[in-house]
Amino acid sequence: MVAVRLLDLDAVAMQRQGIIPGYAPMRGQEAAQVGSAAALDRSVDFAFPTYRELGVAIELGIDPVSYLASHQGAWHGGLWNPAETHLAPLNAVVGGPVTHAVGWAMGARLDHTDGVAITYFGDGASSQGDVHEAMNFAGVYRLPVVFFCQNNGWAISVPTEAQVAGGSVAARAEGYGLVGNRVDGNDVVAVYRATEAAILRARSGGGATVIEAMTYRAGPHSTSDDPGRYRTLDEEQEWLARDPLTLAEARLRELGYVDAYFTGVEAQARDLAAEVRNGVAALDARPGEEMFDFVFQAPTASLLEQKRSWQEASRG
Ligand SMILES: Cc1ncc(C[n+]2csc(CCOP(=O)(O)OP(=O)(O)O)c2C)c(N)n1
Ligand SMILES: [Mg+2]
Structure with missing residues (x-):
């Protein structure tokens, strides 16, 4: 999570310095992304990301330079091999990865494998028609899918309350014959446990789960957005108190981890970020x-x- 935080901050800095043309920051969503991806069995499961999934990519072992290649403009969708890594290309179509995951899960069922698809989507995406159809299809066919919604409070400038009628994405699951589970998306252990349970359930033929991870997009929607135009500093600061890294550190300290551990982790993450920056800056245009x-x-x-x-x- 520390590595993801530093890489994410540096991606924004690289955009400001003209090294990459655009980026969608995920600061604040580290626990939701790292915790959920950590629960996957990378040999059989398959993840379908949106455009804001740096933490998922890093947790799944994707080379960060390959991930950022799409933001650098060297390649659309990322330079990693989806078939080998089990992470689909970036998908900037809101709700797009959800239908792909359900299609993949249908394939897994027909091939008699025990793989589970996890699809990432936002609170805003949950309003898309495609997402409703995909959930219903998964329910009808009892497909092995984890619908992982990161409810980060905002769809660009539209707050969740203004578009999720009924107030909860997880609550919709029942109508599709799925299990719904709302979790604290800033608590990495809670996210891991919820995702692990959903994966085990799907793998054993129990069908799909909708997980709604309650979190917050601490930064702008993208490097071209100015959140000061539609939300208050007070709101942002309230969420800072629940920063997923601070919560994780407090938990580790309770378990007996001391300063040396945290400075070591940070030093390692800084080295990685410097290496990634050089790698991204050196990317050539693809043929x-x-x-x-x-x-x-x-x-x-x-x-x-x-x-x-x-x-x-x-x-x-
Ligand atoms: C089909 C489609 N409609 C509209 C857009 C423009 N768009 C990009 S991101 C976004 C908001 C998505 O919000 P949410 O699903 O909550 O995800 P978040 O950006 O908060 O991670 C919109 C409307 C798009 N990329 N694709
Ligand atoms: Mg959102």
Whole structure:
């Protein structure tokens, strides 16, 4: 979580310094992301992220430079291999990863594997039609899915209260025949336990769970957003008191961890952030052909034609 915090802060700094053109900060959501991803069995389960999932990527062992390559503009969706790492490409379509996860889970069922899909989405995404259809489909077919909603209080400038009728995303689960569970999204252990239980349930044929992790987007929606235009400093500061890193540190200190441990963790995270910064700054543009190469497993005739004409035009 400390490494994720520092990498996230540095990604914002890199955007301000012109090294990367844009970034969606996740500060405040470290416990929700790291705690949930830690519960996955990376050999069989598969995660479907949104555009704000640095913590999930790091916890799943993705090279941070590969993750940030999409923000640097070197590649859309990230430079890691989803098939090997079990993390799907970044998805900036709000609600998009939810349908993909349900489709993947249907495939897992048909292939008789015991893999579970976890899909990340926000409180805002929970209003999308796709998400309702995906939950209903998962309920009807009793699919192995964990619908992991990070309720971070905001969908850009729209507060959750203004768009989640009924006040709870988890409560909707019942209507789809799913189990709903609202957890403290800033408590990494609570998130881990809830996700672990949902995964075990899905793996043993018990169906899908909707987890609503109550957290807060401590920074702006993206590096082009100014939250001062729609929320108060008081609100932001109230959440700072429940910073997931502070809570985790207090818990570890209770267990007997002392200063030397925390300074060691921070030093390691700082070294990593410096290494990642150099790696991101050194990323070259990818060959342009790649925008055609990875659309379909077997390219269509019209795509090949587009590639040919693009090659001709770029030579000219
Ligand atoms: C289908 C679609 N509609 C609208 C957008 C523009 N958009 C990007 S993020 C966002 C808000 C999403 O809020 P939420 O689901 O709560 O996730 P958060 O950004 O808080 O992590 C919107 C409307 C989009 N990317 N895709
Ligand atoms: Mg949100």
